Structure formats: C-alpha cells, structure tokens
Amino acid sequence: MKRHLPPTLLIAALLIGWEAACRLLHVAPYILPPPSAVAVSLATDAPILLAAAWNTLSMALWALLLASLAGCGLALASALSPALDRAVRPLAVAAQVTPVVAVAPLFVIWAGLDHPERAIVALAAIVAFFPIFSGATAGLKSADPGLERVFDLYGASRWERLTRLRLPASTPFLLEGHRVAAGLAVIGAVVAEFVAGSGAAQGLAWRILEAGNRLQTDRMFAALAVLAALGLLLHGAVHAAERRLLAWWAGTGPAR
Amino acid sequence: MIAALQGVTADYGKRALGPFDLALNSGETVALVGPSGCGKSTALRLLAGLEAPSGGGVVRKVDRGETALVFQSPTLAPWLSALDNVALPLRLSGQPAALAREAAATALDRVGLSGALHKSPAQLSGGMAMRASLARALVTNPRLLLLDEPFAALDEITRRQLADDMLGIAAELKPAVLFVTHNVEEAVYMASRVVVMTPGPGRVAGELAIEGPLPRPAGFRTTAAFRKSAEQVSEMLATGMAAA
CATH class of the missing domain: 3.40.50.300 (P-loop containing nucleotide triphosphate hydrolases)
Known part of the structure; x- marks a missing residue:
C-alpha cells in the first residue's frame, strides 16, 4: 500500500491543480477541459470508448501474433542457415528504420477502403516484428560457449543442439522481445489508424480524430485516458507473464 | 598411454x-x-x-563419449535441474531418460549433492554448481x-x-x-x-x-x-x- 501512495498523491495533486487552473483562469473548455468534464465524458461515452478500445486492442493483439510468428520463424530459419541470416538482415533493418507512417498509405491502398483494419494490423505487425526477430536471433546465439562445447563433446546432432540448447537458451530473449513488441503493437495500431484516416476500423485513434474535428476536447482527453489505460494494462499483463515464465524457466518460481 | x-x-x-x-x-x-x-x-x-x-x-x-570436460565456470543449463543437467551427456548419447537420470543421481551423490537433485542452477552456490559440473563430467564414467x-x-x-x-x-x-x-x-x-x-x-x-x-x-x-x-x-x- 505504501508503494502506491506517492504516485496516487501526485496524480491527485495534478488533477486538483488542473481543475483549479481551469476554473480560476476561465480557460475555454475546447482548449483545455477540466478533469471533471473529462470524467463526465468518460462516463457518458464509456460504451463507445470501450468498444473502440477493444477494437484497437484486438488489432494490436493480431499484429503481435503475426509479428511473433514471422519474427520467430524467420529467426529460426536464419539460425539454421547462415546464408539466409546474411540475406535477411539488411532487409529486416530496412523495414525497421523506414517510418511506419511513410508506408501506411501503401498498405491502406492494398487492403482496400473496405478493410482498413487489415492495413492497420499489417502495419502494427511490421512495427512489432523487429524486436521479436532481433530478440529471437540474439537468443538463439546466446547459449553458453562452454555448454556448446559439451554438446560438441558428446556428438549432439543439429536437431538436439537446437531443441535442447539453443531454443531453451533463447527463452529470456524471446520474452523480452515480446514485451517490447506488445507496446509497439499498440503504438503501431494507433499510428496506422491515424494515417488510414478512416472511421471504418472504429479504433481509439479514430475516436480521438473524430472528437478533435468536432472540438470535443473533453472526449479527446477521455479517449486518451482510455488509450493510456490500455497501454498500462497490456504492459502489466505482458510483464507479469514474462516474470512468471522466466521464473519457471530458471526453475526458481512456484510454477515448478 | x-x-x-x-x-x-x-x-x-x-x-x-x-x-x-x-x-x-x-x-x-x-x-x-x-x-x-x-x-x-x-x-x-x-x-x-x-x-x-x-x-x-x-x-x-x-572414444568421444569416454572423454569429459570441466571448465572454469560450471556451464550448467539454467533451465534444467541439477539432475537433468548431469543426465544431459547420457541423453545426448541416446540413453533413455530414466536410465540417464538414475546414473545422474549416482554421479551427484558421488560429489556430495544428493540433497540438491531437483534444484535449479540458480539455487546452487558457486561450489555446489562446480560440483554438479564435475558430476556431469563423471556421469559417463570417462x-x-x-x-x-x-x-x-x-x-x-x-x-x-x-x-x-x-x-x-x-x-x-x-x-x-x-x-x-x-x-x-x-x-x-x-x-x-x-x-x-x-x-x-x-x-x-x-x-x-x-x-x-x-x-x-x-x-x-x-x-x-x-x-x-x-x-x-x-x-x-x-x-x-x-x-x-
């Protein structure tokens, strides 16, 4: 409980200061609505916002799944074939350093106007791909050289080396990659929806755009609050899963 | 020689x-x-x-299987128990799990680790981990x-x-x-x-x-x-x- 006190106090102080400033300085509500107005919007618009949050979350989760399959699969293939590794690396880096915003219009065209959610999932998956791919690649090379020697000594096959040594050794790297990727998938989904600029996907980013166009600033803040909560929730869930799995992996947790 | x-x-x-x-x-x-x-x-x-x-x-x-190595660091696999770490050389040589584990338990007993069979490497002290590493080398009777x-x-x-x-x-x-x-x-x-x-x-x-x-x-x-x-x-x- 004591751990939660300082952040709670700080947030409360900020909200009170914000509310007081809005009232005392007579700030126009479309410039900066007081937190009370945001709270009212949160309550009245809850059904719309929660539905939008669910859409954004499900697009991000689909993107994470695709990125995970592609990232792990490609990393595994590169680990088995050094030539493929050298061939793929520059492309993977190029995909990472190209801003997602710049390629978004292309994906929107490919997905078609009726299915912007496909473009959004694809773009978020591209953003989430790199941390998973590079984590898996590094992880598959991370086995203790001494252990590699032990496998040499007892004549392990390539398959045994992969399943008994390199895959298990890569677990912490994979988990870390997925944790970073989960956050990026949400960011990617939001950015892609902004760029798609269409309401058809019905995500949180669209709600923010829509409210902005109507100067419903309180609703923009409400949507932002939901987005922040969504990010925190996902981060917390992935972090908890990572800790549990790591404890199981290292045999130090209650899971074993 | x-x-x-x-x-x-x-x-x-x-x-x-x-x-x-x-x-x-x-x-x-x-x-x-x-x-x-x-x-x-x-x-x-x-x-x-x-x-x-x-x-x-x-x-x-x-033969290859009759040689064993111990390094400066224990080089145990962190995801395996002490027992499975020690059984690893036998498993890689194609022995069934039950037999390999039995031999591993004997090897761990020999180095004084019979009480730590199911501990993970992270739970072993430096000396204990080194003993487990020694047991892994001895398990094949090199x-x-x-x-x-x-x-x-x-x-x-x-x-x-x-x-x-x-x-x-x-x-x-x-x-x-x-x-x-x-x-x-x-x-x-x-x-x-x-x-x-x-x-x-x-x-x-x-x-x-x-x-x-x-x-x-x-x-x-x-x-x-x-x-x-x-x-x-x-x-x-x-x-x-x-x-x-």
Whole structure:
C-alpha cells in the first residue's frame, strides 16, 4: 500500500491543480477541459470508448501474433542457415528504420477502403516484428560457449543442439522481445489508424480524430485516458507473464 | 598411454601453442601449469578432440563419449535441474531418460549433492554448481577427464574441499586426468606429475614428478616435500618466462 501512495498523491495533486487552473483562469473548455468534464465524458461515452478500445486492442493483439510468428520463424530459419541470416538482415533493418507512417498509405491502398483494419494490423505487425526477430536471433546465439562445447563433446546432432540448447537458451530473449513488441503493437495500431484516416476500423485513434474535428476536447482527453489505460494494462499483463515464465524457466518460481 | 600431443602446434592468426608434447597414461593425474595465454586451454581442447592442430599429431585411444570436460565456470543449463543437467551427456548419447537420470543421481551423490537433485542452477552456490559440473563430467564414467582451471572462480576453503574430493574420486574411478591451472601449489597438490609451460606460444618449460600418496594426507601442504616441489615448479615457470 505504501508503494502506491506517492504516485496516487501526485496524480491527485495534478488533477486538483488542473481543475483549479481551469476554473480560476476561465480557460475555454475546447482548449483545455477540466478533469471533471473529462470524467463526465468518460462516463457518458464509456460504451463507445470501450468498444473502440477493444477494437484497437484486438488489432494490436493480431499484429503481435503475426509479428511473433514471422519474427520467430524467420529467426529460426536464419539460425539454421547462415546464408539466409546474411540475406535477411539488411532487409529486416530496412523495414525497421523506414517510418511506419511513410508506408501506411501503401498498405491502406492494398487492403482496400473496405478493410482498413487489415492495413492497420499489417502495419502494427511490421512495427512489432523487429524486436521479436532481433530478440529471437540474439537468443538463439546466446547459449553458453562452454555448454556448446559439451554438446560438441558428446556428438549432439543439429536437431538436439537446437531443441535442447539453443531454443531453451533463447527463452529470456524471446520474452523480452515480446514485451517490447506488445507496446509497439499498440503504438503501431494507433499510428496506422491515424494515417488510414478512416472511421471504418472504429479504433481509439479514430475516436480521438473524430472528437478533435468536432472540438470535443473533453472526449479527446477521455479517449486518451482510455488509450493510456490500455497501454498500462497490456504492459502489466505482458510483464507479469514474462516474470512468471522466466521464473519457471530458471526453475526458481512456484510454477515448478 | 591413453592420449598424447606430439609436437602439436595451434595457430589462430598467429602461433598460440607449441610445438608442444604431452603424454597422459591411464590412471595418472597430470597438472599443466603456465602463465595466462600460454595455450593451456588450447592443449586441452586438442586432447579432447574438439579442435584439430595446425601441425603435429594427436593420439587419442579413447572414444568421444569416454572423454569429459570441466571448465572454469560450471556451464550448467539454467533451465534444467541439477539432475537433468548431469543426465544431459547420457541423453545426448541416446540413453533413455530414466536410465540417464538414475546414473545422474549416482554421479551427484558421488560429489556430495544428493540433497540438491531437483534444484535449479540458480539455487546452487558457486561450489555446489562446480560440483554438479564435475558430476556431469563423471556421469559417463570417462577414461579421460580434462579439467580447465575448474576451481579458479571459487573461494579458498571451497577450493581445498573440492580439490580433496576430486582426488578421492580420481583414486576411485582411475581416469587419466589432465588438470590445467595457473596456481603452482594447486598443481603440486593435485598431480603426480606437473608439466610447466612457457609463455605463449607455449612449449614445455620443464616437468616434475611429485612425491607422496594420492589422495593427499592431511597436512600435506605443510610438508617440506610439498614446499620444495612448489618451489621447483615456480622456478621452472620463472625460467620459462625469462627465456621468452
């Protein structure tokens, strides 16, 4: 409980200061609505916002799944074939350093106007791909050289080396990659929806755009609050899963 | 003779070892002493058959599965229990899990870890992890046991305990042991023969037979014979350094 006190106090102080400033300085509500107005919007618009949050979350989760399959699969293939590794690396880096915003219009065209959610999932998956791919690649090379020697000594096959040594050794790297990727998938989904600029996907980013166009600033803040909560929730869930799995992996947790 | 290096050289860009000669007889424990970077570990890898020399010949009258290695760090797999870590060499040699585990439990018992079978490496102290690593090497009943500075990372008390346990195990199982170290007193204590190397590229700087029974009786470190042997080995090291 004591751990939660300082952040709670700080947030409360900020909200009170914000509310007081809005009232005392007579700030126009479309410039900066007081937190009370945001709270009212949160309550009245809850059904719309929660539905939008669910859409954004499900697009991000689909993107994470695709990125995970592609990232792990490609990393595994590169680990088995050094030539493929050298061939793929520059492309993977190029995909990472190209801003997602710049390629978004292309994906929107490919997905078609009726299915912007496909473009959004694809773009978020591209953003989430790199941390998973590079984590898996590094992880598959991370086995203790001494252990590699032990496998040499007892004549392990390539398959045994992969399943008994390199895959298990890569677990912490994979988990870390997925944790970073989960956050990026949400960011990617939001950015892609902004760029798609269409309401058809019905995500949180669209709600923010829509409210902005109507100067419903309180609703923009409400949507932002939901987005922040969504990010925190996902981060917390992935972090908890990572800790549990790591404890199981290292045999130090209650899971074993 | 069970394994030998005959005028071997090793080059990694430049000469790292040799020409170097070393012969191991079955059942004897030989210590290899030399300054850092002289090629001690390379000599050990050549004997293990993990690398081919750039010149000279390697004689190995043992099969792959009859050779075992212990490194300076325990190199245990963190995702496996102590028992499964020790069973690993047998599993890689194609033994069924139940048999491998049974042999692993016996090996862990031999190194005094029968109470830690199901602990993970993270739950073991440095000394215990090293013991598990030793058990992993012993589980195949090796005829050639190669130890690469196995006690270097341990504190003095643990190191002495492990040294005595190691000697007891060697006396019982009688493998040929090559014990690589940079510690002169440890070399004299552990071996019936000490081979001293020059700085890299390492050659033989000298060799000394160590008197006295193995395993060592209590108080062996304070005997005049021990002190004299250690001094002689130190002198060989110093001469080798000066000549380089």
